[in-house]
Amino acid sequence: TFVVTEDCIKCKYTDCVDVCPVECFHEGPEMLVIDPEECIDCALCVPECPIDAIFDEVDLPDDQLKFIKINADLSAEWPVIEGMIPAPEDAEEWEGVPDKIQYLAE
Ligand code: SF4
Ligand code: F3S
Structure with a gap:
């Protein structure tokens, strides 16, 4: 699972979103998550992310392991996103900012 x-x-x-063959991305207010029950491990999404935010779960950095559960839990709550949408206007300013988990609105 990714x-x-x-x-x-x-x-x-x-x-x-657009490269995923099984529509397993779900949209929340501040991020997307992958439904682990739908993901077929194709890895197509990984190179599409301009900031390399998607990992195979076996390659996750230790400080990101908590996101396995976050993706599983929130994909059950958030709706499927059907296609690419414009990024937030200030997206570039948030690239690489640490401890953004505090902004993860559930
Ligand atoms: Fe979708 Fe990425 Fe999973 Fe492939 S690896 S099924 S593109 S979420
Ligand atoms: Fe997708 Fe988030 Fe990257 S929406 S393209 S994983 S910044």
């Missing part, structure tokens, strides 16, 4: 990590928060570029 996992969207903290870097996506407040960047939310959504380039990842």
Whole structure:
């Protein structure tokens, strides 16, 4: 299963959405998450993300392991996103900012 990590928060570029063959991206207010029950491990989304926010769960950095559960839990609550949408206007300013998890609105 592939996992969207903290870097996506407040960047939310959504380039990842259009390449997914099984529509497993779900949209929340500040980030997208992947439904682990739908993801077929194709890895197509990984190079699409301009800030490399998507990882195979086996390659997750230790400080991002919590996002396995976050993706699983929030994909059950948030709606499927059907296609790419414009990024937030200030997305670039949030690239690489640490501790963005505090802004993860559930
Ligand atoms: Fe979709 Fe493939 Fe990415 Fe899984 S790995 S979220 S199936 S594009
Ligand atoms: Fe997030 Fe990257 Fe997709 S910033 S919305 S994982 S393209």
